[in-house]
Amino acid sequence: MDSILWQIREFAEIDSTNTYLAQEAQSGAPEGVVARADFQSAGRGRLDRSWEAPRGVSLLTSILLRPVVPLEQRFLVSAAVALSARTALTRLCGLQPELKWPNDLVVGDRKLGGLLSEVVGDGEGYVVGIGVNLQWPGPEGVGGTCVRDEIGVSIEPRAMLDITLGELGRRRPLLDSEDGRAELHQELVGALVTLGQVVRVERSQGSITGTAVTLERDGTLIVATTEGNEAVRYGDIVHLRRAETL
Ligand code: BT5
Numbered sequence: 011m012d013s014i015l016w017q018i019r020e021f022a023e024i025d026s027t028n029t030y031l032a033q034e035a036q037s038g039a040p041e042g043v044v045a046r047a048d049f050q051s052a053g054r055g056r057l058d059r060s061w062e063a064p065r066g067v068s069l070l071t072s073i074l075l076r077p078v079v080p081l082e083q084r085f086l087v088s089a090a091v092a093l094s095a096r097t098a099l100t101r102l103c104g105l106q107p108e109l110k111w112p113n114d115l116v117v118g119d120r121k122l123g124g125l126l127s128e129v130v131g132d133g134e135g136y137v138v139g140i141g142v143n144l145q146w147p148g149p150e151g152v153g154g155t156c157v158r159d160e161i162g163v164s165i166e167p168r169a170m171l172d173i174t175l176g177e178l179g180r181r182r183p184l185l186d187s188e189d190g191r192a193e194l195h196q197e198l199v200g201a202l203v204t205l206g207q208v209v210r211v212e213r214s215q216g217s218i219t220g221t222a223v224t225l226e227r228d229g230t231l232i233v234a235t236t237e238g239n240e241a242v243r244y245g246d247i248v249h250l251r252r253a254e255t256l
Pocket residue numbers: 025026027028029050052053054055056057059060061062063069070071072113114121122123124125126139140141143147148149152153154155
């Protein structure tokens with residue numbers, strides 16, 4: 011049974027569902043408010059990048075959650091949404107994307123979707139935005155893919171949203187307890203294709219290459235390099251290949 015009453019607000023066009031919902035959240039909107047748009051004129055990625063999609067062919071949505079979560083486990087809030095979207099796709103059409111640290115849904119090394127999670131105030135709320143390519147593989151040259159190109163099935167954005175929210179209703183209570191968060195962490199580790207890969211971590215202070223070996227309880231990725239273990243808390247990574255041994 012769902013733990014939250016979802017309140018879905020649909021838009022033919024909006025600048026960004028995240029921008030809209032963050033404003034609503036600041037004005038006191040309750041947990042469970044969801045914004046979905048057919049088109050975003052200023053869709054946002056992380057680090058001031060943009061998220062692109064023509065009208066009606068992608069899931070473009072943001073979800074307001076208000077769990078009380080320790081600072082170091084905030085990453086589990088967006089993980090709960092990513093895992094819910096992943097399971098929703100499997101239930102809808104059999105496709106099982108994997109998750110790439112920190113915030114992507116991928117099929118092989120092709121990007122199917124991404125998440126943009128924003129904290130409201132001091133942690134009173136989380137606006138978790140997700141874009142999933144359903145019938146269009148993303149702009150040229152970025153290595154994207156879509157559900158239709160992968161398995162020949164056209165899914166409607168609203169159908170995907172409804173199933174995702176059903177899945178999220180089941181996971182949301184897990185955020186409320188230490189045991190529940192441990193369970194979510196386990197599910198995340200199982201879905202994270204990054205673990206066991208040789209990765210290049212790109213950060214403003216330079217890049218490092220090594221094998222991604224563990225996801226710590228605080229969301230830190232441990233990368234084993236020839237110089238020893240590096241704790242990676244933020245940054246973009248490139249999967250280079252599967253490591254021979256872990
Ligand atoms: C993300 O950022 O992957 C987070 C995307 C979140 C989008 C959702 S849509 C609903 C909600 N409202 C918003 O305004 N945003 C959220 P990042 O990891 O920074 O990836 C962005 C990069 O992915 C861009 O710089 C492009 O290279 C590439 N990209 C842009 N559009 C894409 C697409 N449709 N498919 C694949 N790659 C894309």
